[in-house]
Amino acid sequence: MAGTRVRRAARWCAAAVLFTGVFAACTNGDRRDAATSARIDLLGAGATFPYPLYARWFNAFARDSGVRINYQSIGSGGGIRQLTAGTVDFGATDVPMTDEEMAAVPGGKVVHLPTVLGAVAITYNLPDVEPPLRLSPDVLADIFLGRVTRWNDPRLAALNPRATLPATDILVVHRADGSGTSFIFSDYLTRVSPTWAEGPGRSKEVRWPVGIGGKGNEGVAAQVKAMPGAIGYIEATYARQNRLRTAHLQNAAGTFTPPAAFEIAAAASSALATLDEDADLRVSIVNAPGERAYPIASFTWMLVAPDLIGAERTEALKRFLRWALSSGDEMARTLGYEPLPEEVAAPLLESLDRRLPTSSAASRP
Amino acid sequence: MAAPPIPSFATDQSRARESSRQRGVQSIGDRLYGGWITASALVIPALLLLVAVVIAISAWPAVQSLGWRLLTDTTWDVPHARFGLLPALLGTLASSVLALTLATPLAFGAAIFVSELAPPRLRRPVALLIDGLAAIPSVVYGLWALVVLVPWLRRDVMPFVRDTLALGNVPLFAGPAYGPSLLAAALVLTIMILPFIAAVAREVLQAVPRSQREAALALGATRWEMIRDAVLPNARAGLVGAMILGLGRALGETMAVTMVIGNAHLLPTSLFQPAYTIASLLANQFAEASGPLHVSALMAAAGVLLAVTIVVNGFARWLVRRTEQQR
Numbered sequence: 044m045a046g047t048r049v050r051r052a053a054r055w056c057a058a059a060v061l062f063t064g065v066f067a068a069c070t071n072g073d074r075r076d077a078a079t080s081a082r083i084d085l086l087g088a089g090a091t092f093p094y095p096l097y098a099r100w101f102n103a104f105a106r107d108s109g110v111r112i113n114y115q116s117i118g119s120g121g122g123i124r125q126l127t128a129g130t131v132d133f134g135a136t137d138v139p140m141t142d143e144e145m146a147a148v149p150g151g152k153v154v155h156l157p158t159v160l161g162a163v164a165i166t167y168n169l170p171d172v173e174p175p176l177r178l179s180p181d182v183l184a185d186i187f188l189g190r191v192t193r194w195n196d197p198r199l200a201a202l203n204p205r206a207t208l209p210a211t212d213i214l215v216v217h218r219a220d221g222s223g224t225s226f227i228f229s230d231y232l233t234r235v236s237p238t239w240a241e242g243p244g245r246s247k248e249v250r251w252p253v254g255i256g257g258k259g260n261e262g263v264a265a266q267v268k269a270m271p272g273a274i275g276y277i278e279a280t281y282a283r284q285n286r287l288r289t290a291h292l293q294n295a296a297g298t299f300t301p302p303a304a305f306e307i308a309a310a311a312s313s314a315l316a317t318l319d320e321d322a323d324l325r326v327s328i329v330n331a332p333g334e335r336a337y338p339i340a341s342f343t344w345m346l347v348a349p350d351l352i353g354a355e356r357t358e359a360l361k362r363f364l365r366w367a368l369s370s371g372d373e374m375a376r377t378l379g380y381e382p383l384p385e386e387v388a389a390p391l392l393e394s395l396d397r398r399l400p401t402s403s404a405a406s407r408p
Numbered sequence: 409m410a411a412p413p414i415p416s417f418a419t420d421q422s423r424a425r426e427s428s429r430q431r432g433v434q435s436i437g438d439r440l441y442g443g444w445i446t447a448s449a450l451v452i453p454a455l456l457l458l459v460a461v462v463i464a465i466s467a468w469p470a471v472q473s474l475g476w477r478l479l480t481d482t483t484w485d486v487p488h489a490r491f492g493l494l495p496a497l498l499g500t501l502a503s504s505v506l507a508l509t510l511a512t513p514l515a516f517g518a519a520i521f522v523s524e525l526a527p528p529r530l531r532r533p534v535a536l537l538i539d540g541l542a543a544i545p546s547v548v549y550g551l552w553a554l555v556v557l558v559p560w561l562r563r564d565v566m567p568f569v570r571d572t573l574a575l576g577n578v579p580l581f582a583g584p585a586y587g588p589s590l591l592a593a594a595l596v597l598t599i600m601i602l603p604f605i606a607a608v609a610r611e612v613l614q615a616v617p618r619s620q621r622e623a624a625l626a627l628g629a630t631r632w633e634m635i636r637d638a639v640l641p642n643a644r645a646g647l648v649g650a651m652i653l654g655l656g657r658a659l660g661e662t663m664a665v666t667m668v669i670g671n672a673h674l675l676p677t678s679l680f681q682p683a684y685t686i687a688s689l690l691a692n693q694f695a696e697a698s699g700p701l702h703v704s705a706l707m708a709a710a711g712v713l714l715a716v717t718i719v720v721n722g723f724a725r726w727l728v729r730r731t732e733q734q735r
Binding site for chain 2: 117118119120121192212214219220221222243244245246247248249250251254255256257258262265266269270
């Protein structure tokens, strides 16, 4: 009786020793690998919109480089707060930081680095209308101001001569939660409609004159899908992934454009064409001048404060950005994101060392 | 307390003292146990106090800069720094009270059926199904309401009331037919609080002594008279408690309400119009709140919700005590 118990204990001990040995060997091997490529763990937090792409990018980049990046998608506002509190190495946002917000970040200048493009699509539910709905900036603004209230409004009919629009109420759906998507959309409405600019204005939480609120893209999309006669705005990537019908919008040049890859890229390249290489990239690209530019597009940014995290971590982030901007495009496209067009990515890569100085000499001009 | 019970109470106590003296070793265990029980009892009010203090501190900037306008302003406009809670506060009260009004008769009916009228074979399954309703997560109720209830309201109920009954100009039924509305929220809340009220009411009714029922029947009462005159008066305090439990749950319900109420800062004047509740406001805006005043105003909203629930509970206790005294 006692003998078997001792024997059993001995067997357990042996197994434990063996297991520990194997485990130690593994970790040793790991450490040796890392020694060659100096393993760094970086922590980031912020916008939810680019999260699926960032997760994929960070995963692939960790395999290639040994730099592991952990990203928490807690929302743009949360990303800015965490960066300000110094609890993360970088933030991410769909809404550029204001000068006051930048001043609140202790001991360092915050650099905005665009990573991919986003756009806001107008989705609608008109089951009997075949061709895509066409909207002009003033009609779109008036719908969301509650001034155009019926689908058979003469101004809508004039824009859509080939469609028979129903004589029903326009049911407006907007975001109920604070969101970068709302910011981009209200930024556009502020740009194109003086009435909107004086009234609701641009914000992540707009005081919507009409309509009902849904939580998140999925909330808005669900409400629009459920209500014939509804119209709402959502992230273009989300609209594409869920095959939602989207309206064609009249841009600054007068062309009607869909929220598709080419048109979104055209917005970025035409909006940045006039900027010089080292310009602050906290720029709004809504209502871009390009002939085929989709009018409600935006960058999403990574926020880096090089002085705050030191040279080694800044260098690791720069390596990531070089990698992402040169070989991450395909990954972005398969997930439905629009990568930065060449006209934006090339000068950004070229100016990266000046934007994120790592030697102390460079940081003091 | 009446005179007779006192002697028996005293003997109980002296007997307990005797036994603890006999087994002196256990008194350490008893004391440890007693201490632990007391500590756990103190932790709960301490937590509530701590929550209240944290909310008060975080809400202070908004209270200081906005004052009573927090409660009286009807506009919630974040970019222009106006944070009026009145629509959400009234929306919370309106949807909850409406739900309670609709749920109470149904729940009491179900409870009376199960405890008094149902044949024994039906009793268990019906009780089980009612309890099962209480176990469904609120997001499931929300999804059901979004997919089934709201389209039904929009397609059938709203046009019927407005056009067939020609009540479209009555303020209570005004506004475009979105579907998501105060009515939708009240209906989903009704279904959610129904099992809670029914379960508690059932327990309360079953606790009424059998002798009361038998006495009523022996005096020639019909079954219905027995329920009305013997069972319900005995259970009155408990039934009020059941209602208040339901109301408390309705006031704080977040997920399902957020999905169907429409989240619009409008005063709840029409059943068919979208509205807002404080819990939904917090759920929607807290994560992405911009700026310290916004966060602070949301904290003030949380404080208002906490105060409302405490007032409701206090009122309930007072009501229960009063009904008990009346008996």
